[in-house]
Amino acid sequence: MNFKNNDMNNIYCVGRNFAMHAKELNNPVPTSPFLFLKPSHALVEANGEKVVLPKDKGVIRYETELVLKVSKSYERGITVDELVHSMALGLDMTLVDVQNDLKKKGQPWLLAKGFKNSAIITPFIPFPGVEDCKKVNFSLEKNEKTVQVGNIKDMIFDLQTIVDFVGLEFGLGEGDIIFTGTPQGVGNVENGDKLKLFWDKEILGECTVALE
Template sequence: MISISNDIKNIYCVGRNFTMHAKELNNPVPTSPFLFLKPTHALVRANGEKVVLPSDQGTIRYEMELVIKVSRPYEKGMGVDELIDCIALGIDLTLVDVQNSLKEKGYPWLLAKGFKNSGIITRFFPFPGVEECKQINYSLLINDERVQVGNIKDMIFDLQNIVEFTALNFGLGEGDVIFTGTPEGVGSVSNGDKLELIWGEKIIGESIIELV
């Protein structure tokens, strides 16, 4: 597997990219990709160790996602299979109470989405291609219970649409990564929870939550 390294540049995140997830949070289903950012300091590897999170900021919600990594600068007309060299699974963590307060004030979500360790991520592994990915489910287990299952074929905006939209509006180059959106089944983490990220039937990353 290809390790997480310090060559990661921008971290883009796609919100509300699965219809049932948008509905479970009573959010409108978007008509174009909806993106936000995380700082690189948010990333923490799912290598079996503890992930330290704040205990004084209210509910922390987990959102399991497929993560794609860009291998070269995007050029118009470029396909996903030639742009993406590897993928990972990740968990986008959200400070729910903080986010709700920010929404009410009309403020950006950075405090709720970009805090330290808010982007748990497995090691990267080679991208098998779009069509093969459609044959493989990815999932999240919490304390041995499967809580989320995703497949790219169920995305509102597919990987090609996501990379084109991101490149057009923000730019997209080597080392950029994109959290591509979460399926339904999100919930809150608790102290001591064991999180396991599964590609097909293989565990490729795990973490233990520690609230301090």
């Protein structure tokens, strides 16, 4: 499937969904799904070209995630395999210094998580089903070095729990996408970094960071 920004509606993001990631950032492990949103203008495709990120906002962190695309309206009792027909890999980009300041003030994270190009995603591929997804690792290479590896079987809240929570609390419809959480190994990006997103050994998308 080709990436089309106007095909996307709501962008839901699950935070702290891998225990080791929560611990590496000294965050408490959540007892229920922890969600935030990104605006549609945050979306940009990892299509081999440069992705422009702000150079004057401090440290920028990458967080690699499995991304689900919803194909129909959520109804109570629907399974993930019935609801989701395509998936991608994504990078939830975070302005770390901005986020830390917002946390101190007790303010929402939008400025740190929702800036333009902060939701980098690969082209979508067919969703193979939950059980088959558990057999495959996703990973990120930065400058030809693997820096993150994850598998959905290690999630605190599995995909069914996530879609049920989002669907019941907020609603889910065709075109909504869900960033499902990042494993341990998050790190920072610098100008010129080359990023490649892998599903097993297949490159789904890549881009070069341009700080401007």
